[in-house]
Amino acid sequence: MPHPLFNQHQTLLDGAMQAMATRGYWSPFSEMPSPKVYGETAADSGKQAFESLLKKDFVLDQPGHTGWISPEQSPYGVALDVHYPVCDHEALVVAAQAAMPAWQAVGAEGRTGICLEMLTRLNAQSFEIAHAVMATTGQGWMMAFQAGGPHAQDRGLEAVAYAWREQSFVPAETTWTKPQGKNPPIVMKKHFEVVGRGVALVIGCGTFPTWNTYPGLFAALATGNAVIVKPHSNAVLPAAITVRTLRAVLAEQGLDPNLVTLCVTEQRSTTQALATHPAVKSVDFTGGNTFGQWLMANCKQAQVYAELAGVNHIVIDSTNAYKAMLGNLAFTLSLYSAQMCTTTQAILVPAGGIATDQGHKTYDEVCADLGAAIQKFLSKPEVACAVLGAIQSSDTLARIEQANSGAWGQVVLASETLVNPEFPAAVVRTPVLLACDEADVAAYQEERFGPVAFVVKCADTTAAVALSEHMVNTHGALTVGVYSTNEAVIDAMTAATWRSKVALSINLTGGVFVNQSAAFSDYHGTGGNPAANASYADSAFVANRFRVVQRRYHIES
């Protein structure tokens, strides 16, 4: 008899399985923060729930508790002052291990049902989580709601559905009957147990504390593993709310809540000790190259699923919608001040300019027109503040200043400081646009995380396509785009992205942006270039998180 929660959420699971198979549009969790969907009181009560967390201890009742820390500084200047429990990481590992056998015994159906219940609960908390995401990351409200809430939940559900599909292929038992000619057959009973690899560590990032955490968290959990969530020290609250909800669901189900714990630490050494702990068998990581490379080199005992830095870029060959193209790019470069792992950093333009529906445009004109499009798009302060959000880290702020100084190229559009009337202490900056030559490799071929973009002058389109392939192979990319009215150019770019293994967006001029990826349809990362060694989500993202342990014995035929 299936687990009650598996039955209860069967429709949700079926929808996800169907969407994965067709990869058409589907989302069970509404991205509109509408009272019609979430309830008339959801917005207010979510905000109150968030506010009630501030300036006090965030109690989780975890083992090994040694003290409290309050590491977050809001990019909006919101006084958070939430105190999180510091727990001895060894105690968390021991507790995680102790919780795993019962989780294994629940079986794949039970685990799937319970994970779906967790996601449904998180969806009901979308407003509360959105406020926590906005306050800690500096995202604008709409992005915080969508990416922090329903879109993250979609990605978590996607991971659960992939995990279910792979686990469901393993029959619990079989009778193996081998004919022996005229003699009676040999008959064996065989049992196949899906066993999690061990404790999973999920290391979050400071910009998307739920969207980049839920895939690994739910993939590991659904496949039978305990999970320790180690959030970025400046974006703890969204992870803490998530962990508390998951622990509550586990406790309701009579399971040990220590299956999912939060590890808050400002010591890199603690994270390193966890990541290399013999009991830790998988590490999911989103963040910079330095620590990511350290994890891949040192976590010999664990599978590492890493999303690192990259140099996303776009090749512009020609367009029949010049204005719409510029508008699309202006939005892409402005959204959350380009603090997305998918935002374009380099725009490769032929030295001889491009053909457009508004006639030929020189390289300099393209630079100037893009700068003007950004300026125009951000000319209304309320739009600018809603789209830009706030700058998440002082490192990004320093990069903006360095770009503004002209150190990395000629300044086409300088970054400006804006004031957000609602959050006067918010650190708001408009994007910097730089012009440089393809030879200025040191400037544009390193990730400049944040609102720093380069219009790179290339010899011609062929050189730009070749440069794109080279950059993906060498530095990695999560997204690549092309604008061209020439099928041969699109074909060449397509072939280049097959070789370098990166997703390609072609001629985006409407309401879809190169830095957006939709769960169930768009793969986030291919796992095949240096920007990420895994994709959200595919079979490879889940299949090696569990193993099958069989036993067999003779029975009478």
Next chain:
Amino acid sequence: MPHPLFNQHQTLLDGAMQAMATRGYWSPFSEMPSPKVYGETAADSGKQAFESLLKKDFVLDQPGHTGWISPEQSPYGVALDVHYPVCDHEALVVAAQAAMPAWQAVGAEGRTGICLEMLTRLNAQSFEIAHAVMATTGQGWMMAFQAGGPHAQDRGLEAVAYAWREQSFVPAETTWTKPQGKNPPIVMKKHFEVVGRGVALVIGCGTFPTWNTYPGLFAALATGNAVIVKPHSNAVLPAAITVRTLRAVLAEQGLDPNLVTLCVTEQRSTTQALATHPAVKSVDFTGGNTFGQWLMANCKQAQVYAELAGVNHIVIDSTNAYKAMLGNLAFTLSLYSAQMCTTTQAILVPAGGIATDQGHKTYDEVCADLGAAIQKFLSKPEVACAVLGAIQSSDTLARIEQANSGAWGQVVLASETLVNPEFPAAVVRTPVLLACDEADVAAYQEERFGPVAFVVKCADTTAAVALSEHMVNTHGALTVGVYSTNEAVIDAMTAATWRSKVALSINLTGGVFVNQSAAFSDYHGTGGNPAANASYADSAFVANRFRVVQRRYHIES
């Protein structure tokens, strides 16, 4: 329209998919070398085909050809003298890369159909391949036929079927239609291309040159990769025949045969250069720990699928079929002189002896009775020679002599030298059985590949179960067994194998042996303990060998 070979072999594929789903008995390739199955002339013509290869050049027409080598020494003393082409490994990599785009373009259905055709051709060559396996590895004829022919083909087919299943989940294209309330929906066309990771290197072993090679070879090939097969230098011929057949099928299909090449070398440095080549993206390896660990530490650019050494073992607690148990173990320890990665090395027996249907047996009696059972089983020379085969390597011979000397424990049964009348130069040895204490860790807790087995005296059954778990966690194991009439002991052993992640055989007393694993039903290795980081075959074995590269663009709704 599906590829003609996909259509042609649809029934074969359907059978494999069905068998994987149920894990009941199934094998499309008959394990009986019967004229009714393989044809009246198959045995003779297969032998002739084998003999026609001897004492001459094995022409493959590969690029980068620099000379010929003839590295094989037959354990049976058969004069092989086959000369294989030595090809510059860089030329093989370049040719492999050049062959991949057309292989990608064939698509998953086409690749699957062509791989099924390859396997069907190999099946028709089973006698020829069996002679090659026997002569190079020292296997007895029946094992050489079964494991070298149909069972290896089964494992290859299993890999193709898993690869097909995972690839078939990826739709070639979709239309993504996102509603926009009262406005027209956003509509995008998306294409999803399955792209192989890159050149695959498959490194074979000296004992099972097809059985341990076909899974990685066909998994990599079916998922869109080129494959370079690097056989063990003493078991080239079975791999060479295989590669020639695969190249022929590719050429017939108008594809570049250099998609599959043979790299024959006696230089470890060449294998190392290949394994760390930037274009090589996966390495399948079966062999010893030293080189296996080297590969895992150094092949940063590739996925490594490794089957290494382990210490397989059995816990004997009690039995209600003492004689049958001893007979089963005697066969296990004798088959191919225990030169199997799955053969039991340590038999853990309580110091206080065991309860049996023939009354209580002391530890010493169990040792003596097992020794006697082996002796009796091998008392007929023709049976002994057929089962034992010949000793494959001088290292194994040295280990037998060291074991015979008593260096590793008290000699219960000494190895003897037998003469095989059919092959007077064959190196034939019976197994050594040693008695030792569980404290003699240095003796029995290291892989002693070949016919060296230990009866290890443990404090009691509980200690034996704990020792089993410890050995699997520390040294790895592909197989573990238990004999007990006590459900509590079987349950404890089952739980121990879940924690340590190893397959368990319970109370084998009939015609199935702990060292046998059947394709489509038994997983070979769990991938979860130090003996192997992957399993034949499961989703994880194939899912990360390809990546999905998407492209998307707006279309009119």
